[in-house]
Amino acid sequence: MSDALKYSLADFFYNDSKNVLDPPSDFEEWMSDPSxxxxxxxxxxxxxxxxxxxxxxxxxxxxxxxxxxxLMSYNYLGLSTHPEVIEAAIEGLRKYGLGASGAPLLSGTYDLHVEFARQLAAFKGKEDCILYSSGLGGNVGAIQGILRKGDVFIMDEKCHKSLVDGCTLSGAKMLFFNHNNMQNLDDLLAKNKGKRILVAVEGVYSMDGDLVKLPEVVEVCERYPNTAIYIDEAHSTLMFGKNGKGVAEHFNLEDKVGISFGTLSKSFGGVGGFICSNAPIIRYLKGYSSPFHFSCAPSPVVIAGLIKALEVATRDSxxxxxxxxxxxxxxxxxxxxxxxxxxxxxxxxxxxxxxxxxxxxxxxxxxxxxxxxxxxxxxxxxxxxxxxxxxxxxxxxxxxxxxxxxxxxxxxxxxxxxxxxxxxx
Ligand SMILES: Cc1ncc(COP(=O)(O)O)c(C=O)c1O
Structure with a gap:
């Protein structure tokens, strides 16, 4: 293929092959180019x-x-390999076995899940918390579970793909504002005034490492009734803020954030995701969020390690x-x-x-x-x-x-x- 390096994965999304088992005709040719x-x-x-x-x-x-x-690992605090975390996970493995072996509502919830969710809600200063088996599942599941056709989801253009996928599933209108650009956010809010609106930002933007301008986001959103803020703290939980609660704590704006998302795969050193918010919406999510409702609960082994990871990360700074x-x-x-x-x-x-x-x-x-x-x-x-x-x-x-x-x-x-x-x- 001439000029193969001019192309990227962005160019082969649409597939015109006759059979769904065949990738686009030029994809294989592109992939086999030496460069x-x-x-x-x-x-x-x-x-x-x-x-x-x-x-x-x-x-x-x-x-x-x-x-x-x-220099590649998201094990930012070393908790994945912390000796106390490893010991706690080994104990969890001995007691509970490898997997949860059930969806949370029917048979996959263990005492460890309830305790960890309670601890996370208290840590984030929210009423309740729902756990997911992956971070991506948490973002997809929260947006898909909360938004409906007719709602509006406005996100910073640099937000993670999981938020885009969640919105696609929800059927809500999906809009993007230019990165950290408050005028642009304000314009989109004004155009959709009167609708139910959720605005999503990330604490730390994952490709650039810069922070959300949260005080300005809050100020703009407060001009519009029924507009809530969703913060993805994947790369900031346990690291930012006086007590490590994240970027919302760093800006002292925890109570202005309606929904706080975190992953358990980065600073926590495990795997999974969680959403903290008010108790009624968490109850509602448990009924309507597919990655929670229709998927096996996180492994109790990982949760045993994560409970220790939270303790280790928060007992001092x-x-x-x-x-x-x-x-x-x-x-x-x-x-x-x-x-x-x-x-x-x-x-x-x-x-x-x-x-x-x-x-x-x-x-x-x-x-x-x-x-x-x-x-x-x-x-x-x-x-x-x-x-x-x-x-x-x-x-x-x-x-x-x-x-x-x-x-x-x-x-x-x-x-x-x-x-x-x-x-x-
Ligand atoms: C900002 C952000 N949100 C969500 C996720 C998904 O988290 P996980 O990898 O734990 O599924 C990631 C992971 O790359 C991320 O960077």
Missing amino acids: VRVGFSFYEQKLLAAPRSSTEILSNVDGKKRRVIN SLRDKLWENTKYFKERLDGMHLDLGGTESQVIPIIIGASGEMLYSMAASMQTRGLFLQPVDFPAVPAEARRFRISMSAQLTKAEMDEALNIIEDVVARGMREAGLLKT
Whole structure:
């Protein structure tokens, strides 16, 4: 295929093949192009050990096993591998077995689920909480369960795909406002005045690491009756705010948020999702939210570990303090290299490379063979002119690991960009 790199997954969504078992006719041809295969070879590389700050992978780049410094994991606080969390999960496994073996309403709810949901509601300062087996399921299920045809769902254009999918299922009108642009949000609210409206934002935007302008969102939404705010705190729970409750706490606006979503797969170190809100709407959701109602409850093993994870993360501020100390150190050193870090305000740090896919992938390969696991992020996940590496900082990273990672970034990314005339100094 000529110019294969001009195309992306965004170009093969519609399928004109005769048989549903056949992908679009040009998709396979595109996927088999050598340059496209290089890009895809970075996906689904096998981790051979726990998601610690140093781990082992079987590299697709050269087929070798190697130890790598891990800047990719959402195990931001190290809770997935915390010894107390592991012990609690082992105990849970012995007592309850591997899976919940039932949907929550009929036979899948264990004492652990009830206790954990109660703890999460109290932590988020809400009346009640509903648990889901995945974060994506939580977002899809909450939006699909609450909104109806005739309602309006307005989300920041950078919100997660799960919110889009939830809205599609709900039949509500779906609108997007330009990222953090309050005038645009206000215009959309004004055009839909009088309807039931839900406005969705993320605490930390996952590809850019910047924060929602929550005080301004609240101010704009309060001008319109029957407008509620939904916040996705996937990348902020346990990290932001005085008590680690998230970005809503950081801005002291918890009571202005109608629905608070969190995932259990990132800072919590497990898997699952949760929604906290007022008790009646949680009761209603339990009846109408398909990923809750029609799906097996989260594994009690994971919930046993998560109860301990919440305790460890909230008994003092040491883990999040360490995360912010590491983030500050790392960012200052990256700033010193004059790299473009976008507008990051969090532990998610993009290094924006620009439009060249070839440069992105060749840098990613070089870093990996030198022992740094830092994956390329390409269009359509991010704009085509802002391809990037996206660092997830971790409280687990030691100074030696950070220095080693920074040396590799300096040698490969900063030097490469300088040589290409893409860095100012
Ligand atoms: C902002 C945001 N919301 C929701 C999700 C879904 O969470 P999970 O991966 O736990 O299903 C993600 C995961 O990437 C996310 O980044």
